[in-house]
Amino acid sequence: MLSVFYNLSLRLYQAALQAAAPFHTKARLAVAGRRDWNRQISAKLSGNQTPVAWFHAASLGEFEQGRPVMEAFRRQYPGYKILLTFFSPSGFEVRKTYGGADYIFYLPIDTPANARAFLDLVRPKIAFFIKYEFWYNYLRELKRRSVPVVSFSTIFRPEQAFFKPYGGFYRNFLHFFDHLLVQNRQSVELLAGIGITQVTLAGDTRFDRVRQVVEAKKEIPVAAAFKQGNPLLVVGSAWQADMDLLIPFLNGFGKPLKVIIAPHEIHGEEIERWRGQLKGGSVRFSETQSDAFRQTALEEADYLIIDNVGMLSSLYQYGEFAYIGGAFGKGLHNILEAATFGMPLFFGPNYTKFQEAVDLVRQGAAFTVTNEAGFRAVFGKLYDSEPARREAARITADYVRANTGATEKVMEVAGRLLPPAEKAG
Incomplete structure (x- = not known):
């Protein structure tokens, strides 16, 4: 029946x-x-x-x-x-x-x-x-x-x-x-x-896939020139709910930090709204491809916003920290692409259906946040302690290697x- x-x-x-x-x-x-x-x-x-x-x-x-x-x-x-x-x-x-x-x-x-x-x-x-x-x-x-x-x-x-x-x-x-x-x-x-x-x-065969991604990673000169040796936070697959937390945090952080933001979906109006809300200079990746673009504008910018698809997995290689979007909505996006490069991970509360996120939170290398104040506290602790950051980075990279x-x-x-x-x- x-x-x-x-x-x-x-x-x-x-x-x-x-x-x-x-x-x-x-x-x-x-x-x-x-x-x-x-x-x-x-x-x-x-x-x-x-x-x-x-x-x-x-x-x-x-x-x-x-x-x-x-x-x-x-x-x-x-x-x-x-x-x-x-x-x-x-x-x-x-x-x-x-x-x-x-x-x-x-x-x-x-x-x-x-x-x-x-x-x-x-x-x-x-x-x-x-x-x-x-x-x-x-x-x-x-x-x-x-x-x-x-x-x-x-x-x-x-x-x-x-x-x-x-x-x-x-x-x-x-x-x-x-x-x-x-x-x-x-x-x-x-x-x-x-x-x-x-x-x-x-x-999970995704571990084998991210291993392939690392082996085939592409150098992205624009990202390297943007970083300029500074600490870098990569925001991957960002939704509006993620940016509602991140924008006030970034506006008030006050310490040297470069940020690459890759939206989950590319909408020009949304990107421009984010740029207007962020204090400091920002550049869209597409702008850097123009012959008229000044390299100094990239070097001086605080934010590089990715307005194309297919680049995110290679961008993580330049980061010291990664925030992964989606976990204020239906569910967390792929954290393994960032983890395999070795860095502490941050994401919202809806992550429990993802075994790798549960494991890394339990091991102290990934951190779930629900508001801007909580993110400021946990991010600031890792930013200010290089040994703590390196230990979290080691755990994430080892976790991926151990599960292939x-x-x-x-x-x-x-x-x-x-x-x-x-x-x-």
């Missing part, structure tokens, strides 16, 4: 998405991207006789978790095509040209008919679902077809429906997986408590599930 309600809810979601499309950009992209999906997929895969590995990510963050596994799979199984699907436009629209996958599509809405038709077209030999993705009809149909299914970088919490007395229908989802590779011990114990034992404690290796564990599981004849020679 619950499966009927599940399928009905997805049809209602699809109708709501179509109704919202004329008024909402993401809804419009999601509807347009799934239009005639059968034809799109059939045209791309027509005549393909090569085995397919299917990777599914909800959005951009999950894609980054899956990327090191996709790249490892490509190296170990070069005879496979990789098909990547996204649920959200914020993943698909950014990574639709990703060269590590042979085919990239939106995932059709999880109805029984769509699941059957999609799998008839794709015919995957193995499927990987990244972190939180649990789609009943796809999982049930994959199981019916005896296609191995792996979930990795997954994390479970007691409040999830799987672990509630009424959660029998949702627990069925988990029995469809051949193996789940989870991030922490609590997840292993929760799953064991409901009889799910095909589980490996593997950690999840990708290798995922590939070990894939090796057990795939027929020997299909492995690379």
